[in-house]
Amino acid sequence: MAVDESGRPYAHPLYDTLDHFPGLSLATTSLDRLLSWSATNSLWIFPMATSCCAIEFMTSAANRVDIDQMGAVIRPTPRHCDVMVVAGTITVKMAPRVKKLWEQMPEPKWCIAMGSCAISGDFYRDIYSVIPGIDTVVPVDVYIPGCPPNADQVLVGLKRLQEKVELHRRGLVPARDGRPEHDKMIDPAIGRVTDADRDASTTEQQLAASRDLGLGGNSRRASDTPSSRQGGVDEEAT
Amino acid sequence: MGSSTSHGAAPPPPAPTRDVRPLRMRVNPFLDIDQYDPEADLMALNMGPQHPSTHGVFRIKLFIDGEVVVKAVPYPGYLHRGVEKLCEKLTFAQLVPIVDKHDYVAPMTNEQAIVRVVEEALKIEVPRRARVLRTILAELQRIASHLLWLGTFTLDIGGTIGGGASVMMYTFRERELILDLFEMLTGARFHYNTHTPGGNRHDVPVGWPERVKKVCDVIAARLPEYTAACTDNDVFDLRSRGVGVIDAATALELGLSGPNLRASGVDHDLRRDAPYHAYDEVGVNVAVATDGDCWARYIVRMAEMEESLRIVRLLIDDIPQGPITALKPVKLHTQIKVPAGQHYAAIDTPRGELGTYLIGGGAEKGAAAFRLKIRPPSLHAMAALPWILPGNTVSDVVAILGSLDPIMGEVDR
Numbered sequence: 001m002a003v004d005e006s007g008r009p010y011a012h013p014l015y016d017t018l019d020h021f022p023g024l025s026l027a028t029t030s031l032d033r034l035l036s037w038s039a040t041n042s043l044w045i046f047p048m049a050t051s052c053c054a055i056e057f058m059t060s061a062a063n064r065v066d067i068d069q070m071g072a073v074i075r076p077t078p079r080h081c082d083v084m085v086v087a088g089t090i091t092v093k094m095a096p097r098v099k100k101l102w103e104q105m106p107e108p109k110w111c112i113a114m115g116s117c118a119i120s121g122d123f124y125r126d127i128y129s130v131i132p133g134i135d136t137v138v139p140v141d142v143y144i145p146g147c148p149p150n151a152d153q154v155l156v157g158l159k160r161l162q163e164k165v166e167l168h169r170r171g172l173v174p175a176r177d178g179r180p181e182h183d184k185m186i187d188p189a190i191g192r193v194t195d196a197d198r199d200a201s202t203t204e205q206q207l208a209a210s211r212d213l214g215l216g217g218n219s220r221r222a223s224d225t226p227s228s229r230q231g232g233v234d235e236e237a238t
Numbered sequence: 239m240g241s242s243t244s245h246g247a248a249p250p251p252p253a254p255t256r257d258v259r260p261l262r263m264r265v266n267p268f269l270d271i272d273q274y275d276p277e278a279d280l281m282a283l284n285m286g287p288q289h290p291s292t293h294g295v296f297r298i299k300l301f302i303d304g305e306v307v308v309k310a311v312p313y314p315g316y317l318h319r320g321v322e323k324l325c326e327k328l329t330f331a332q333l334v335p336i337v338d339k340h341d342y343v344a345p346m347t348n349e350q351a352i353v354r355v356v357e358e359a360l361k362i363e364v365p366r367r368a369r370v371l372r373t374i375l376a377e378l379q380r381i382a383s384h385l386l387w388l389g390t391f392t393l394d395i396g397g398t399i400g401g402g403a404s405v406m407m408y409t410f411r412e413r414e415l416i417l418d419l420f421e422m423l424t425g426a427r428f429h430y431n432t433h434t435p436g437g438n439r440h441d442v443p444v445g446w447p448e449r450v451k452k453v454c455d456v457i458a459a460r461l462p463e464y465t466a467a468c469t470d471n472d473v474f475d476l477r478s479r480g481v482g483v484i485d486a487a488t489a490l491e492l493g494l495s496g497p498n499l500r501a502s503g504v505d506h507d508l509r510r511d512a513p514y515h516a517y518d519e520v521g522v523n524v525a526v527a528t529d530g531d532c533w534a535r536y537i538v539r540m541a542e543m544e545e546s547l548r549i550v551r552l553l554i555d556d557i558p559q560g561p562i563t564a565l566k567p568v569k570l571h572t573q574i575k576v577p578a579g580q581h582y583a584a585i586d587t588p589r590g591e592l593g594t595y596l597i598g599g600g601a602e603k604g605a606a607a608f609r610l611k612i613r614p615p616s617l618h619a620m621a622a623l624p625w626i627l628p629g630n631t632v633s634d635v636v637a638i639l640g641s642l643d644p645i646m647g648e649v650d651r
Contacts, residue, residue: 089319130319
């Protein structure tokens with residue numbers, strides 16, 4: 001029976017067929033190494049670029065710091081890409097779109113939160129229209145701190161992600177987090193530093209605002225009724 | 239190829255005549271299409287909010303008839319961060335790193351706008367050394383901002399494969415030189431936090447003026463390369479000349495400012511008409527073009543870069559000695575207090591007139607603003623889109639949007 005580097009059996013029925021031929025298990029092991037190597041070194045990036053960090057992300061794709069040397073290609077469509085780089089502040093109005101674009105990406109997929117706004121909301125975490133970090137919407141694999149991070153720090157973050165992808169293919173990293181998922185948001189993965197001034201209900205309000213926005217997403221369409229289609233956006237939000 | 243004299247050929251359609259009435263007498267394009275023309279059988283095309291050519295998160299709904307845009311309705315607000323509300327909670331010294339993030343391509347001029355309204359309210363006389371340094375920083379920032387604009391604009395109209403990416407690589411090469419100068423002065427590539435009410439926070443380091451002069455020489459030597467890549471390029475000419483024309487009356491009525499206004503033939507520049515910093519010492523030759531199309535906006539920005547180089551070279555040789563800040567170092571930033579009253583100050587940023595309207599006397603008897611309103615130039619440039627997009631093709635929408643140089647952080651705030 002064909003196994004991969006971590007000893008797990010292959011799930012694909014083609015490998016069971018190949019297993020009947022002598023010597024091919026060795027070939028599939030080498031094939032798996034080849035696949036791991038290529039998956040690690042050809043991460044295509046979908047730039048979810050909204051604000052300041054987008055300019056620095058462009059700089060990382062320009063000539064002084066070249067992200068192409070990591071094998072990364074920037075494609076502006078989610079269906080071609082493996083990695084979503086969230087660069088910039090995500091507002092309540094934008095969060096359902098980010099979620100929708102994340103759902104359009106094929107598995108396996110990864111997410112990098114670039115900059116302090118995408119990590120925790122930073123200055124704007126107490127503001128009514130900004131969500132406190134992108135990991136309340138999509139699961140994040142690598143955090144790149146900074147406001148904004150320098151262009152070379154993007155390469156460091158991508159290097160960390162490559163290591164994680166390699167470990168994941170060997171089965172050394174546990175499965176993706178199973179945090180409870182609401183309609184549009186999930187509970188944050190890491191704890192938040194809270195101010196003394198910050199009202200405890202602010203987080204709940206931000207979560208509720210995004211959850212009740214009622215825009216886009218497959219979950220809304222499933223529960224959609226013909227009567228609710230007649231109203232405008234404001235009526236759907238209630 | 240059929241000739242125009244062949245029998246049975248339909249006569250060419252008449253050229254669309256421009257509506258020359260004032261804006262208030264035309265049909266409001268912001269209305270929804272149903273209320274606008276119920277008989278129309280048009281296709282609605284959503285562009286954005288995630289689109290590589292909208293310069294941020296901007297959504298515009300295009301109603302198209304074949305390839306031609308009939309009506310365009312913009313929907314901003316995908317980057318609304320509630321900054322004006324946040325500014326009512328913070329003290330004036332804390333505002334500077336917040337307003338850095340409005341126009342994230344030109345943070346230096348944002349800081350100057352916010353500290354200038356506080357200085358006008360408190361009637362602080364800024365030392366001449368700080369004023370000269372602010373002028374140099376503003377002009378260097380203008381060059382860096384226009385370089386980034388040129389790179390993204392050519393990327394918009396040329397595409398990655400069509401040669402636009404080459405110009406972007408060239409412009410980012412020179413932009414990095416200016417960011418290095420800022421990093422040497424303030425320690426940050428972005429979001430400098432170097433201005434403070436009354437002066438500047440970082441003094442000129444040793445060897446900085448010499449490096450500025452070297453960078454100016456390098457950029458002056460490389461500006462002809464952009465001329466060779468863009469002005470002499472037939473594709474660039476075809477995509478930009480005569481596209482997205484804004485006449486002078488419409489531009490004034492919409493409140494355009496900066497290079498977008500000057501490209502329409504209106505000779506207006508706050509650096510010359512209401513001088514601040516040290517602009518009255520150097521004088522500013524304002525670049526004006528008359529066509530009002532994408533080509534004119536490109537020509538105006540290229541001329542502004544050369545003018546900025548002239549101002550920087552004029553001032554960098556003798557930066558006056560003396561203190562860099564008028565106030566004594568404040569121990570608590572709550573010591574800066576603005577009494578109740580209305581104050582307004584505006585400066586000319588790379589994108590146009592950035593005004594700040596402040597009502598003092600906020601929290602703790604004036605330690606914060608009661609109300610702070612920012613008048614962003616990009617918002618008014620975006621407001622021009624419904625008036626100039628109809629009649630253009632879908633591919634020209636990207637060129638017109640890019641030529642207006644919008645920054646979404648400034649539009650939505």
